[in-house]
Amino acid sequence: QDSKSPNEKLNIACIGTANRAAADIQGVLGENIVALVDVDKNYLDRKLKEIPDARPYADYREMLDAEKGKIDAVVIGTTDHHHAPATIRAIRAGLHVYCEKPLTHTVQEARIIAEAAKEAGVATQLGTQIHAGNNYRRVVEIIQSGAIGDVTEAHVWVGKGWGGGERPEKAEQPPAHLNWDLWLGPAPERPYAAGRYHPAQWRRWWDFGQGTLGDMGCHYMDLPFWALKLRHPTSCVATGPEVHPETCPLGLTVEYQFPKRGDLAPCKLTWYDGNMTPKKVAGERVPGSGVMFVGTEGHMFADYGNYRLFPREKFADFTAPAESIPNSIGHHAEWIKACKDGSPTTCNFDYSGALSETVLLGNVAYRTGEKLEWDAANLKATNTSAADKYISKSYRTGWEVS
Numbered sequence: 037q038d039s040k041s042p043n044e045k046l047n048i049a050c051i052g053t054a055n056r057a058a059a060d061i062q063g064v065l066g067e068n069i070v071a072l073v074d075v076d077k078n079y080l081d082r083k084l085k086e087i088p089d090a091r092p093y094a095d096y097r098e099m100l101d102a103e104k105g106k107i108d109a110v111v112i113g114t115t116d117h118h119h120a121p122a123t124i125r126a127i128r129a130g131l132h133v134y135c136e137k138p139l140t141h142t143v144q145e146a147r148i149i150a151e152a153a154k155e156a157g158v159a160t161q162l163g164t165q166i167h168a169g170n171n172y173r174r175v176v177e178i179i180q181s182g183a184i185g186d187v188t189e190a191h192v193w194v195g196k197g198w199g200g201g202e203r204p205e206k207a208e209q210p211p212a213h214l215n216w217d218l219w220l221g222p223a224p225e226r227p228y229a230a231g232r233y234h235p236a237q238w239r240r241w242w243d244f245g246q247g248t249l250g251d252m253g254c255h256y257m258d259l260p261f262w263a264l265k266l267r268h269p270t271s272c273v274a275t276g277p278e279v280h281p282e283t284c285p286l287g288l289t290v291e292y293q294f295p296k297r298g299d300l301a302p303c304k305l306t307w308y309d310g311n312m313t314p315k316k317v318a319g320e321r322v323p324g325s326g327v328m329f330v331g332t333e334g335h336m337f338a339d340y341g342n343y344r345l346f347p348r349e350k351f352a353d354f355t356a357p358a359e360s361i362p363n364s365i366g367h368h369a370e371w372i373k374a375c376k377d378g379s380p381t382t383c384n385f386d387y388s389g390a391l392s393e394t395v396l397l398g399n400v401a402y403r404t405g406e407k408l409e410w411d412a413a414n415l416k417a418t419n420t421s422a423a424d425k426y427i428s429k430s431y432r433t434g435w436e437v438s
């Protein structure tokens with residue numbers, strides 16, 4: 037990629053135009069939006085009214101062929117099962133990529149994407165925009181200052197429940213404005229059913245989403261990943277209801293063990309969601325979602341916008357360390373700048389690839405039903421081959437990721 041001067045606008049194609057994808061388009065609207073892609077013609081037409089000069093497409097594969105040499109970057113705000121097929125094709129075309137979380141739908145895809153991005157040297161950013169806020173910065177500074185001593189446990193919980201349900205018995209005709217075959221993309225064929233997949237509900241289905249862990253894990257586990265410099269766990273075990281072959285659990289807990297990292301103590305990270313979300317963590321009553329760091333000298337609660345140190349009496353006169361992590365210029369803005377001048381982004385696919393792998397590994401452990409002794413270098417559970425079929429997946433012809 038040629039670097040651009042800060043005043044020269046990027047030519048961007050946006051894949052997905054509604055809901056979160058619309059927010060992502062808003063985030064890059066200062067650049068030239070030259071192409072828009074959506075499988076739903078109503079959504080596409082609505083966005084074209086706002087950006088009439090953009091060239092419309094239903095299929096991002098066609099768009100990437102047709103726009104070769106005319107675009108610098110893509111923004112991907114589709115459902116999770118399309119993240120990797122769209123991202124890998126964009127990276128291999130030499131394009132910069134902003135992609136919604138989780139980076140991919142499988143553990144193996146996250147590794148492929150991170151390696152391809154590194155090789156191509158393109159600017160990347162995962163859609164974990166909370167990372168750009170100030171609170172996570174302050175929490176990272178406090179944890180890394182040693183205020184609560186050596187952190188040996190982190191608890192992360194999210195009270196949503198993206199799971200449950202059975203496949204609808206009735207096959208319905210998709211509405212004329214929705215290209216159902218393209219919506220399915222890499223996933224196995226299945227009949228359309230109104231309100232069951234599109235929009236939003238796809239999160240409940242293994243074929244398209246990864247339940248609450250896949251949906252929210254990257255936002256919340258981002259904080260311990262950053263503060264504790266986590267990367268790959270050495271083991272992972274999950275507890276939940278009996279595994280359903282098609283839909284995700286309504287509640288889950290996952291225990292990850294992370295090894296020593298330089299001077300940092302080994303750390304256990306526990307995830308809880310849905311009906312397994314705790315009311316109390318480390319002895320403190322907690323809100324519906326958040327993070328608790330447990331250290332040798334105290335513990336610390338945090339969420340997107342707040343933090344609190346415990347025991348309260350001990351930290352009553354606590355003074356936070358001097359701010360050392362610069363404020364972000366904005367999550368999308370970081371990426372735009374990186375596309376133009378090669379500066380770093382905070383959630384590039386090296387960092388967020390490892391984060392996404394870890395998040396998705398929790399569901400691999402749950403579906404496998406065994407504790408996984410994890411060899412991250414080789415993407416393999418060393419103690420069982422039962423995990424293999426959940427680490428990667430097969431694709432409908434024409435949508436492969438490799």
Ligand SMILES: NC(=O)C1=CN([C@@H]2O[C@H](COP(=O)(O)OP(=O)(O)OC[C@H]3O[C@@H](n4cnc5c(N)ncnc54)[C@H](OP(=O)(O)O)[C@@H]3O)[C@@H](O)[C@H]2O)C=CC1
Pocket residue numbers: 051052053054055056057073074075076079094095096113114115116118136137138163164165214218219221234235236251
């Ligand atoms: N960072 C954040 O805070 C948030 C992130 N997200 C993430 O954003 C992504 C989208 O979620 P959400 O907006 O709820 O999903 P929706 O299903 O509501 O919308 C996804 C958008 O992408 C379109 N789309 C789907 N498949 C394709 C395709 N193959 N090609 C082009 N366009 C496509 C959709 O059209 P159609 O409706 O026809 O499928 C729609 O415009 C997810 O990865 C989710 O995890 C979501 C919410 C907030």
Ligand SMILES: O=C1CO[C@H](CO)[C@@H](O)[C@@H]1O
Pocket residue numbers: 196251252255
């Ligand atoms: O932050 C978010 C808000 O909620 C959505 C639905 O659970 C998530 O997908 C999203 O990442």
